[in-house]
Amino acid sequence: MSGSKTNAMKREAVLAAVRAIPPEQDFVWNGVDEDDRPATDEELNAALASYRRKRGRPAGSTKTQITLRVDNSTLAAFREIGPGWQTRMNDALQEWLNARHADTR
Numbered sequence: 001m002s003g004s005k006t007n008a009m010k011r012e013a014v015l016a017a018v019r020a021i022p023p024e025q026d027f028v029w030n031g032v033d034e035d036d037r038p039a040t041d042e043e044l045n046a047a048l049a050s051y052r053r054k055r056g057r058p059a060g061s062t063k064t065q066i067t068l069r070v071d072n073s074t075l076a077a078f079r080e081i082g083p084g085w086q087t088r089m090n091d092a093l094q095e096w097l098n099a100r101h102a103d104t105r
Helices: 003-020 041-053 072-081 085-104
Strands: none
Touching (some): 072 085
């Protein structure tokens, strides 16, 4: 049996179960499975606040987002390093600036 048939049968079973619930009947938690328990208003508000806090750059960030054109080979070399390659590219530019300032003193 292919995976799509398995998924289709599961989907059909779910749809049939949903259709079997009368429209005027609200969900009632049976008290057995905690995963089925509806979230309280406090839990929902805490989850939303947590979600909103994690978005975007940290508040104290002094970095500016720009568009920069670099050679393909340069970009490939930094990307090969793995996650954090943008930070390492920034560090390399900073090192170059520091060395240049040291030469002009």
